[in-house]
Amino acid sequence: MKDLELSDTPILVTKPFLPPLHEYMREIEKIWEVTILSNHGPIHNQFEAALKSYLNAKHLSLFVNGHMALEIAIKTLDLQGEVITTPFTFASTAHAISNCGLTPVFCDINPNDYNIDVTKIEELITEKTSAIVPVHVYGTPCDVNAIQRIAKKHGLKVIYDAAHAFGVSVNGVDIGNFGDISMFSFHATKVFHSIEGGALSFNHEPYKTVMAKLRNFGISGPDSIDMTGTNAKMNEFQAAMGIVNLRYVEADIERRRQITQRYRNRLGSIEGMTFMRDEPGVKSNYSYFPLIIDPVRFGMSRDELHDRLHQYNIFTRKYFYPLISDLDSYRRPGDGERLVNAKYVAERILVLPLYSTLSDDMIDYICDSIEDISYAASVSASRNYLRRA
Numbered sequence: 001m002k003d004l005e006l007s008d009t010p011i012l013v014t015k016p017f018l019p020p021l022h023e024y025m026r027e028i029e030k031i032w033e034v035t036i037l038s039n040h041g042p043i044h045n046q047f048e049a050a051l052k053s054y055l056n057a058k059h060l061s062l063f064v065n066g067h068m069a070l071e072i073a074i075k076t077l078d079l080q081g082e083v084i085t086t087p088f089t090f091a092s093t094a095h096a097i098s099n100c101g102l103t104p105v106f107c108d109i110n111p112n113d114y115n116i117d118v119t120k121i122e123e124l125i126t127e128k129t130s131a132i133v134p135v136h137v138y139g140t141p142c143d144v145n146a147i148q149r150i151a152k153k154h155g156l157k158v159i160y161d162a163a164h165a166f167g168v169s170v171n172g173v174d175i176g177n178f179g180d181i182s183m184f185s186f187h188a189t190k191v192f193h194s195i196e197g198g199a200l201s202f203n204h205e206p207y208k209t210v211m212a213k214l215r216n217f218g219i220s221g222p223d224s225i226d227m228t229g230t231n232a233k234m235n236e237f238q239a240a241m242g243i244v245n246l247r248y249v250e251a252d253i254e255r256r257r258q259i260t261q262r263y264r265n266r267l268g269s270i271e272g273m274t275f276m277r278d279e280p281g282v283k284s285n286y287s288y289f290p291l292i293i294d295p296v297r298f299g300m301s302r303d304e305l306h307d308r309l310h311q312y313n314i315f316t317r318k319y320f321y322p323l324i325s326d327l328d329s330y331r332r333p334g335d336g337e338r339l340v341n342a343k344y345v346a347e348r349i350l351v352l353p354l355y356s357t358l359s360d361d362m363i364d365y366i367c368d369s370i371e372d373i374s375y376a377a378s379v380s381a382s383r384n385y386l387r388r389a
């Protein structure tokens with residue numbers, strides 16, 4: 001084992017992409033020319049058209065962020081009662097359901113791709129259920145065909161939280177085409193961003209006018225407000241960032257693919273550590289690199305590894321932990337025993353640093369550090385074994 005030189009600079013789990021400053025400046029100069037800063041201005045409209053085409057969406061609307069987009073999707077479909085969703089997600093998914101006055105009902109996940117377990121959805125459907133809100137976790141597509149069958153059979157709507165899945169496709173079909181509505185997030189830490197921002201894609205054209213009203217206080221004309229809306233408009237500065245970043249997203253995803261390959265090559269032989277592989281037919285965006293740590297075989301828990309990596313100046317993230325169903329505001333009797341796979345994964349998952357400016361040297365340093373820690377763990381495990389023998 002070679003001696004590792006500690007990194008002086010902290011390696012964070014993610015780092016936002018920033019385009020060349022002059023390109024952004026050139027884009028926002030137009031704002032000074034026309035003096036429109038928000039309320040679906042010309043840059044907003046240009047960005048909307050560019051994204052619609054990039055994502056191969058039939059229809060697309062922009063919002064101030066992904067979370068508000070999700071709430072507006074729920075209001076557009078006028079959902080009521082209960083909504084079946086996953087506990088293994090970012091808090092936003094359940095909060096959006098809850099903020100709209102609905103009850104999230106948590107379905108367990110499958111342990112292979114961490115998405116909602118489609119074999120366990122139907123048993124949760126009651127006469128109050130109005131929709132399913134699955135999440136394409138880490139950008140891996142859900143079993144969209146099975147979800148569609150269930151929704152059709154029971155007359156339910158489907159809204160996908162596709163916050164992780166920008167640019168992903170399944171058997172040549174772009175991810176935003178499934179379900180009734182899909183939500184994308186363009187937060188600074190996502191694969192593609194507009195500082196903050198979000199979009200909804202959908203196939204049913206009339207949703208577009210409803211969404212336009214909902215995101216702008218319900219205003220439908222100079223003298224009319226015909227629904228209880230909110231303020232969720234994307235401004236021109238966000239849209240300008242989106243337009244510029246769209247030029248770089250392909251190259252960014254390609255670099256993420258290389259980083260993922262390097263991680264896989266380096267970490268594949270470490271005992272007690274598993275990670276996802278490419279799925280056939282799926283064009284991935286390589287948004288995250290999650291590991292599952294088996295505490296017995298690896299020799300230490302996920303939490304210990306997370307803390308040990310801190311000492312090497314490497315910042316990983318327990319994403320997603322805790323489970324949403326374990327938060328005080330969502331905990332319900334029986335859920336703990338039912339959501340076994342979600343609990344298993346949430347206790348073992350660790351997301352490694354991944355962003356396009358992460359250098360090969362930094363990846364090697366991260367992998368060397370993990371090897372170091374794993375080696376020390378196995379030595380101490382065998383020492384304990386000898387002591388007991």
Ligand SMILES: *Cc1c(COP(=O)(O)O)cnc(C)c1O
Pocket residue numbers: 065066067068089090092093135161163164185186187196197198
């Ligand atoms: C980021 C994210 C959101 C929220 O998007 P914002 O643009 O940050 O509001 C919702 N769901 C998931 C799964 C996310 O990762």
